[in-house]
Amino acid sequence: MVLADLGKRINNAVTYAISNEQTDYETTVQSMLKEIVTALLENDVNIKLVSRLRANIKSTLLSNADDNAKLTNAQTKKLIQKTVFDELCNLVDCEVTSPFQPKKRQSNVIMFVGLQGSGKTTSCTKLAVYYSKRGFKVGLVCADTFRAGAFDQLKQNAIKAKIPFYGSYTEPNPVKVAKEGVEKFKKEKFEIIIVDTSGRHQQEDSLFQEMVEISQTVKPKQTIMVLDASIGQAAEHQSKAFKESADFGSIILTKMDGHARGGGAISAVASTNTPIIFIGTGEHIHDFEKFSPKSFVSKLLGIGDIESLMERFQSVSDQDDAKNTLENIQQGKFTLLDFKNQMQTIMKMGPLSNIANMIPGMGNMLNQFSEDETSKKMKTMVYIFDSMTKKELESDGRIFIDEPSRMVRVAKGSGTTVFDIEMMLMQQQMMANMAQTTKQMGGLPGKGGMPSKGGMPSIPGMPSIPGMPNVSSEMMQQAQQKMRQNPGMMSKMMSMMKGSGGGMPNMQDIMGMMQDPSMQEMAKQFSQGM
Numbered sequence: 001m002v003l004a005d006l007g008k009r010i011n012n013a014v015t016y017a018i019s020n021e022q023t024d025y026e027t028t029v030q031s032m033l034k035e036i037v038t039a040l041l042e043n044d045v046n047i048k049l050v051s052r053l054r055a056n057i058k059s060t061l062l063s064n065a066d067d068n069a070k071l072t073n074a075q076t077k078k079l080i081q082k083t084v085f086d087e088l089c090n091l092v093d094c095e096v097t098s099p100f101q102p103k104k105r106q107s108n109v110i111m112f113v114g115l116q117g118s119g120k121t122t123s124c125t126k127l128a129v130y131y132s133k134r135g136f137k138v139g140l141v142c143a144d145t146f147r148a149g150a151f152d153q154l155k156q157n158a159i160k161a162k163i164p165f166y167g168s169y170t171e172p173n174p175v176k177v178a179k180e181g182v183e184k185f186k187k188e189k190f191e192i193i194i195v196d197t198s199g200r201h202q203q204e205d206s207l208f209q210e211m212v213e214i215s216q217t218v219k220p221k222q223t224i225m226v227l228d229a230s231i232g233q234a235a236e237h238q239s240k241a242f243k244e245s246a247d248f249g250s251i252i253l254t255k256m257d258g259h260a261r262g263g264g265a266i267s268a269v270a271s272t273n274t275p276i277i278f279i280g281t282g283e284h285i286h287d288f289e290k291f292s293p294k295s296f297v298s299k300l301l302g303i304g305d306i307e308s309l310m311e312r313f314q315s316v317s318d319q320d321d322a323k324n325t326l327e328n329i330q331q332g333k334f335t336l337l338d339f340k341n342q343m344q345t346i347m348k349m350g351p352l353s354n355i356a357n358m359i360p361g362m363g364n365m366l367n368q369f370s371e372d373e374t375s376k377k378m379k380t381m382v383y384i385f386d387s388m389t390k391k392e393l394e395s396d397g398r399i400f401i402d403e404p405s406r407m408v409r410v411a412k413g414s415g416t417t418v419f420d421i422e423m424m425l426m427q428q429q430m431m432a433n434m435a436q437t438t439k440q441m442g443g444l445p446g447k448g449g450m451p452s453k454g455g456m457p458s459i460p461g462m463p464s465i466p467g468m469p470n471v472s473s474e475m476m477q478q479a480q481q482k483m484r485q486n487p488g489m490m491s492k493m494m495s496m497m498k499g500s501g502g503g504m505p506n507m508q509d510i511m512g513m514m515q516d517p518s519m520q521e522m523a524k525q526f527s528q529g530m
């Protein structure tokens, strides 16, 4: 992520300050501030903003140095962490209190402006999908007649996202295209009409004039400037030029998934006093997050951001599938189809590294385990599911134990091994046990739709969903290794499952019998309801 290095350095400085008991309080704060300031400046954050941040932190932590020195270690820790956190939030926050909220049953025209290649067209579609998922009737208008292929790009994106679009291959006047498109969608009672304009450079006066004309013609309720987070110090200059001509009301920061320094973009936001409303975190349609200063700083400092994760989860999950799965969990069931749906939702959430930053501690975990390896595992599981019949998918998995030839067939069909099928069944069984525990504990919090805070049970060895701790990948890997080394273990487990008559056996019994510490630890966690 952009600024990941900055986050790490600030975090290290704060961690050092709160764990340093040898040096006196004032010296510790001063050296922490020095490190934070250097890190911010090296990441292109404007010097004026950095000085303000420094003065504010200093005033909070040192103006009452005598009193602060009397605080307990735990209190000092909290004070330092909170002060740095609040000041970083101030850095990316702006005083505008009520960002634009589109109204239902009205035509809200939104116009996009920005430099060439900043990610306008991509962000137009991302925003269209965002509002469409929230029940708005959304249309896209391509008023970029400057770049050859711009209309085709928007058209392709729109078709993929199932969003109606308007544009012209023959009309060279963008003002005319914008006018016609907006009129058409207004007549058809579209509630959000997004107008994509051509990218331009600040030097190109005529193109700036054209942008002003489009704006005067379509009269947008909101103009959004798209800003590439990696353009560094130039961001401030460019944003000011756009602000003078287009007077945008909000900003979308794109390419936040890159590794370039992003401090320039943050400075640009502060200099135009305009709120960032979304950030782009990849090329995919769902790589789009609502921006909130607190979430942003939490991720920057590796604290995690459950709010964004749940929002992302809701935006990609099929509400009907999620509802069915939740109903099953409430009843203490977890079928293979539930397993398939949950995994597909996680895969739709984008690269694991994007999600990882939202889960406390996960960002670091992903450094230990390869993203490719995990993604590959998930894909293999999808092949397995795709080779199952409807009856098998809707079952609790026992059908495979009763008729092992089904496993051979699915393994052949999915290009995997019977061992892979057995492992997947074991993971599904673990989740079924968790569903049982959830039922015994009185069901999931929240009613219908998505859980309010409990979340779905997690897939062992995969990133967990908020509220449900996961079996660590490490533990799962150890268990798999043990099973591979001792094929007898798996068949014993399977026969135990088979011999269990009515219900599936308890996971603790199965794993406990394996006489292995890693298995027993895993079993213990399951029996405690995970």
Ligand SMILES: Nc1nc2c(ncn2[C@@H]2O[C@H](COP(=O)(O)OP(=O)(O)OP(=O)(O)O)[C@@H](O)[C@H]2O)c(=O)[nH]1
Pocket: 114, 115, 116, 117, 118, 119, 120, 121, 122, 123, 144, 147, 150, 153, 198, 199, 200, 254, 255, 256, 257, 258, 279, 280, 281, 282, 283, 287
């Ligand atoms: N990694 C990453 N790439 C992005 C993001 N947003 C857009 N892109 C990519 O950036 C490139 C330019 O994006 P466009 O949407 O075509 O940019 P544009 O501003 O419409 O370009 P013009 O029409 O030439 O002005 C494309 O390859 C996009 O896939 C993002 O958040 N992350």
